[in-house]
Amino acid sequence: MSAMSMPAWGIWLMALGLGIFIVMIILSLKKHRGVHRSLFAWPYSLWMIVFTVVPLFLIAYYAFTDKAGSFTLDNFKNFWDSNYEMKKQLIDMGFDVSGMELSDRGTVNVDTLVYSLWMAFKCTVICLAIGYPAALFMSDRNFKLGPTLIVLFIIPMWMNFLLRTIAWMTLLEDNGIINTLLESLGFGKLKLMYNSNAVLLGMVYNYLPFMVFPVYNSISKQDIKLSEAAMDLGADEIKTFTRVTFPLSIPGIVSGITMVFMPSVTTFFIPRVLGGGNTEMFGDLIERTFLTADNWNVGSALSLIMMVLILFSISLLRRVDPQGEGGSLL
Amino acid sequence: MKKLGVLFLTISLLCMMLVSGQxxxxxxxxxxxxxxxxxxxxxxxxxxxxxxxxxxxxxxxxxxxxxxxxxxxxxxxxxxxxxxxxxxxxxxxxxxxxxxxxxxxxxxxxxxxxxxxxxxxxSVPYMWGTVGILYDKTRVNGPIDSWGVLFSDEYAGEVFMLDSIRDTMGLALQYLGYSLNTREPNELMKATKLLIEQKKNRIVKAYQVDETKDKMVAGEAILAVMWSGDAQYSISLNDNLAYSVPKEGSNVxxxxxxxxxxxxxxxxxxxxxxxxxxxxxxxxxxxxxxxxxxxxxxxxxxxxxxxxxxxxxPPQEVIDRCEFFHDINDFLPTYNTLWAQVKNAK
Missing domain, CATH: 3.40.190.10 (Periplasmic binding protein-like II)
Incomplete structure (x- = not known):
């Protein structure tokens, strides 16, 4: 990490902003004998504009311009053919690329995106398969340990996910804790790390709580009278679940899927730590394009493509839960 | 008014603290x-x-x-x-x-x-070093004196490569007998193919940088491409390890x-x-x-x-067969594109 300290004027500027905000509240209190509620939205709106809206425009700007700042679609061509920029430059430098090996259409970017979507899909399905029963179980009023389990789910989240992922490395390494244990019990060693299954494991581990909590919420806030009524009217446990509990929990599922799928597609760092850098996901690709290749234009185009894709998948999900009861993010 | 005065005083004190000590x-x-x-x-x-x-x-x-x-x-x-x-x-x-x-x-x-x-x-030099192979003496067959061991099936699944474009492309170029500052696209592509083959044959265990030295101490792999100082750190913690600069030459x-x-x-x-x-x-x-x-x-x-x-x-003859990197700024997009192909080969 480059540890450039924040410039002193930045801190003063923040203090100034806070000061102005407090003064405005005090003034409005005096004038109206009550706070203007809209005032409280100011800091957040300001935050959103500076750190979300402006960067979005910057990304769009970089994606449609070249290094010199003039309009171009090359960055998107480079997504489709990852060798595009290289070929263009080699031709500029006077090389004949027609006969060169590896100069056909480069599929790196498209392949990585497809791979990331596939991994995110698998991760979401596994999280749902594990998370839904767990949430159902924990929200059962007769199950006294439910709240305790929820706390146990939350506790690991107090720690940064990078550290938790690095901790998995100690478990999965060839000479790690699990393999040492297996060997001492007389079993052979397993190849647990440096492959895409390890990456999937890391993703499921990190994103599982995002599936469990929304589902848990949507089930535990259901009125118990509904399922009791179903039982009174002659439905058995299975029918009560399929006709009452499950349909009512769909908003929770939709929200859970959104919350797991989105960070899964954009996953980075986990493939590097648990996958040994052998498989790259779209998040890694974007990071490498920005930082190592220092190509903000292509990096922005890749980011934009990913954002559009995520927006598209969320809008699909919204059809399932039109009221947005599960608190989906759009 | 009094409060304002106190505030003013505090701020000016703070400013003085920032300026003092210089x-x-x-x-x-x-x-x-x-x-x-x-x-x-x-x-x-x-x-x-x-x-x-x-x-x-x-x-x-x-x-x-x-x-x-x-x-x-x-x-x-x-x-x-x-x-x-x-x-x-x-x-x-x-x-x-x-x-x-x-x-x-x-x-x-x-x-x-x-x-x-x-x-x-x-510029005035501060520190220097080489790139070479750190290996586990107890688990290798024969001498480690060539980059070739990194590409042989003998050590399949037991090799850590550097997740660093110029270092890794550089050693592949040198193994093929080219300069690590080459400006020939065809040579770069041959080096890329070599690295893709190496990966497809499952010889590479992982591409990493900072994790390698501690993992080598723990015996996680047999061979690792490393910088001499990091290698020295690992060797001082594990007597089984040794470091060698391959005969084809390397980077100094x-x-x-x-x-x-x-x-x-x-x-x-x-x-x-x-x-x-x-x-x-x-x-x-x-x-x-x-x-x-x-x-x-x-x-x-x-x-x-x-x-x-x-x-x-290292003795002078080792330094003599090593090469400095030169600035290849205009070739960086090519390096990055080719490296992406290595990283995403399956």
Whole structure:
């Protein structure tokens, strides 16, 4: 990490902003004998504009311009053919690329995106398969340990996910804790790390709580009278679940899927730590394009493509839960 | 009104605190993470009364962006050889006045006139090292003296490569008999194919940088491409490990002191360089970070333990078969594209 300290004027500027905000509240209190509620939205709106809206425009700007700042679609061509920029430059430098090996259409970017979507899909399905029963179980009023389990789910989240992922490395390494244990019990060693299954494991581990909590919420806030009524009217446990509990929990599922799928597609760092850098996901690709290749234009185009894709998948999900009861993010 | 007065007083006190402690000024140092002994910085502050304002970076590329975009922010920076070359070509470096750095006379002969900065006009060497193979003596068959072992099935699944474009492409180029500064696209593509084959044959266990040294100590793989100083760190923690610079040649690199043209404290920067070139201080730093010292007088002070260690003090013939990296800025997009193909080969 480059540890450039924040410039002193930045801190003063923040203090100034806070000061102005407090003064405005005090003034409005005096004038109206009550706070203007809209005032409280100011800091957040300001935050959103500076750190979300402006960067979005910057990304769009970089994606449609070249290094010199003039309009171009090359960055998107480079997504489709990852060798595009290289070929263009080699031709500029006077090389004949027609006969060169590896100069056909480069599929790196498209392949990585497809791979990331596939991994995110698998991760979401596994999280749902594990998370839904767990949430159902924990929200059962007769199950006294439910709240305790929820706390146990939350506790690991107090720690940064990078550290938790690095901790998995100690478990999965060839000479790690699990393999040492297996060997001492007389079993052979397993190849647990440096492959895409390890990456999937890391993703499921990190994103599982995002599936469990929304589902848990949507089930535990259901009125118990509904399922009791179903039982009174002659439905058995299975029918009560399929006709009452499950349909009512769909908003929770939709929200859970959104919350797991989105960070899964954009996953980075986990493939590097648990996958040994052998498989790259779209998040890694974007990071490498920005930082190592220092190509903000292509990096922005890749980011934009990913954002559009995520927006598209969320809008699909919204059809399932039109009221947005599960608190989906759009 | 009284309250306002108190507030004003507090703010002015704070400002004074920020300005104070700089009686003899500051020197703003921008160095690699964990790449200098804290003791040497304290000694410098004690002796000169100059406050050291210390900032860190992890890659040359990060550092260059900062040096370009924040003129005046740094007085001393520690770039590697090819970045010195790049920064010189961008006209960002001060021409050094060696009369202000008398201790530079201790710099070894072979670094007095380096290829990346002829006659050392803009830079003074700080540390140097090589790239080679760190291996587990108890688990290898036969000598490790060629990059070829990294591409042989014999060690399938037991090789750590560096997740670093120029180092990894460089060794593939050298194994094929090309220069690691080649400007021939066809040679680069052949090197890429070699690395893709290596990956497809499941010879590589992982591409990583910082994790490798500790994993090698733990015996996680048999072979690893490493920098000599990191290798020395691993060897000092695990006797089974050894380091070798392959016969095809390798990369030798030098990290330097430079003063940006935009520096606002040049006199202090000179004092800093001269202090760090003092033999006793160079010894403190060298023993702390375990890389190779370019300072002959410091080497003399460190004695046999340093001189007889081939990892950090390789014989001249090893250095002679190694090459410096040169700036290949116009080929970087090509390198990046080809590297992406290696990283995504399945």
């Amino acid at each position: 009686a003899n000024g500051v020197v703003r140092v921008y160095n690699w993470e964990d790449y200098i002994s804290p003791e040497s910085l304290e000694l410098f502050e004690e002796e000169t009364g100059i406050k050291v304002d210390y900032m860190r970076f992890t890659t040359n590329e990060d550092m260059m962006v900062q040096v370009r975009t924040s003129p005046g922010a740094f007085d001393i920076v520690f770039p590697s050889d090819y970045c010195v070359e790049r920064l010189i070509s961008e006209d960002l470096l001060e021409e050094l006045d060696y009369s202000k750095i008398p201790n530079a006379e201790h710099i070894s002969d072979w670094l007095q006139d380096p290829a990346y900065d002829p006659k050392g006009v803009h 690199w030098v990290d330097c002191f430079i003063i940006p043209k935009s520096s606002e404290n040049k006199e202090n920067a000179y004092k800093f360089i001269d202090f760090m070139c003092r033999p006793e201080i160079a010894q403190i730093n060298c023993e702390y970070i375990e890389y190779s010292s370019p300072n002959d007088a410091a080497i003399e002070l460190m004695g046999d333990e340093y001189i007889n260690n081939p990892t950090i003090n």
